[in-house]
Amino acid sequence: MxxxxxxxxxxxxxxxxxxxxxxxxxxxxxxxxxxxxxxxxxxxxxxxxxxxxxxxxxxxxxxxxxxxxxxxxxxxxxxxxxxxxxxxxxxxxxxxxxxxxxxxxxxxxxxxxxxxxxxxxxxxxxxxxxxxxxxxxxxxxxxxxxxxxxxxxxxxxxxxxxxxxxxxxxxGPGQSPDFVTASFAKQIAEIENLKQAPIIHVGNLDANRxxxxxxxxxxxxxxxxxxxxxxxxxxxxxxCSGKPYKIKNLLEIMLSQSATNIDVKLDHARLRPSDIPFAVGCNKRIATDVNWQPESSIEQTLGSLLNYWRKHSKSAVLRNQVS
Missing domain, CATH: 3.40.50.720 (NAD(P)-binding Rossmann-like Domain)
Known part of the structure; x- marks a missing residue:
């Protein structure tokens, strides 16, 4: 066992x-x-x-x-x-x-x-x-x-x-909105549920991760x-994936998965002066020694994250209506 x-x-x-x-x-x-x-x-x-x-x-x-x-x-x-x-x-x-x-x-x-x-x-x-x-x-x-x-x-x-x-x-689903993609997903879901004005607040979108x-x-x-x-x-x-993804492109993918028109606004409070512009890894060692490669596409992953926050936001709306 x-x-x-x-x-x-x-x-x-x-x-x-x-x-x-x-x-x-x-x-x-x-x-x-x-x-x-x-x-x-x-x-x-x-x-x-x-x-x-x-x-x-x-x-x-x-x-x-x-x-x-x-x-x-x-x-x-x-x-x-x-x-x-x-x-x-x-x-x-x-x-x-x-x-x-x-x-x-x-x-x-x-x-x-x-x-x-x-x-x-x-x-x-x-x-x-x-x-x-x-x-x-x-x-x-x-x-x-x-x-x-x-x-x-x-x-x-x-x-x-x-x-x-x-x-x-x-x-992925369940991650804290303190992290960038979960923050995007939560804001989009709350905009769709009319809990937030149709403006998504962002920090540095030029970093590659x-x-x-x-x-x-x-x-x-x-x-x-x-x-x-x-x-x-x-x-x-x-x-790691070994691929650089610009934060701006991830946001664009998530916005494309919503039917709502949403504006993007820079929030200076979300900027970090010491932000590293490029943070990407090489996965050759684990691919060679263990035969591991990522299987999920970034579109699938962002979609599941967005759907998680949609369910979470909708549930909160329903609870408020009942109470």
Missing amino acids: KKLLLTGANGFVGSVLLERLLNAGYQVTCTTSSTKSQSRDYECINLDIRDGTAVENAVKKVKPTHLIHLAAISNVATSFSDPYLTWETNVLGTINLLEAIKSQAPDCFSLFVSSSEVYGSSFKSGIPLDEESKCLPLNPYAASKLATEAAIGQYFATSLRGVIARPFNHI DFLDVHDVCRAYIKLLEHEDNTFPHNIYNI
């Missing part, structure tokens, strides 16, 4: 990944930092990964054969406003988990999720970056992820088995878990 421990299961990615893991036949135990509804299909443990004793007890109870570690402070703004929480959660929390695996489930194969943010200033080269590119983080979140990678690498070199994933931007459907990212995680004998020629894998 494949017994998998999934941390951070209450997040955007965790919810999607949980369903795919169950469909793939894993016996899943989730850990969350907040209450998550229980199910007959999986167990859920409320866990603060900063608590080393609690982490060890959880790993001892589950005795996982596999681990996917998603739990993290991943909001860049939060990393600036509360760097202590960010470093304690992302670095020390991961070390707590590594120590628990080492002592309680040493044969466990682990997938640690980092971030493309670790490349930072290297994106200024204007070319797709591979895993050998320099990591020059530009914010506390990215710096904490790079420090975590260094800690994990030490455990891989001496005792534990696993890989590190560096996912690029991934989008590497976007993936969240389901493609989760499929990559599972392929990494299930790779033959869990042996890899490398410890780190980008998860």
Whole structure:
């Protein structure tokens, strides 16, 4: 029986990944930092990964054969406003988990999720970056992820088995409107439901980014878990499309999927002075070693995101009418 421990299961990615893991036949135990509804299909443990004793007890109870570690402070703004929480959660929390695996489930194969943010200033080269590119983080979140990678690498070199994933931007239903495409989708849906004037407020539309459907990212995680004998020629894998998508073009696709006439207005509050103009990855390593490629088209992904917010906005309208 494949017994998998999934941390951070209450997040955007965790919810999607949980369903795919169950469909793939894993016996899943989730850990969350907040209450998550229980199910007959999986167990859920409320866990603060900063608590080393609690982490060890959880790993001892589950005795996982596999681990996917998603739990993290991943909001860049939060990393600036509360760097202590960010470093304690992302670095020390991961070390707590590594120590628990080492002592309680040493044969466990682990997938640690980092971030493309670790490349930072290297994106200024204007070319797709591979895993050998320099990591020059530009914010506390990215710096904490790079420090975590260094800690994990030490455990891989001496005792534990696993890989590190560096996912690029991934989008889909359920993502917070703090992220650009979800913000577009929410605004379009609210305009269609007459909850917002027919003007969509935007920030920098000229930036190029590497976007993936969240389901493609989760499929990559599972392929990494299930790779033959869990042996890899490398410890780190980008998860990316390898394609640059200009934010302006994504907005145009979403607007074309609406029958409503909508004007676009620049909101200076949404501009970020340090915004990197080009952040795209190279996926040659994961394509070669694991035979993974994204399957969803950007049009499909943006359409599913827009339909999610349409349903969400319509439900809110109906609730207000009833009340």
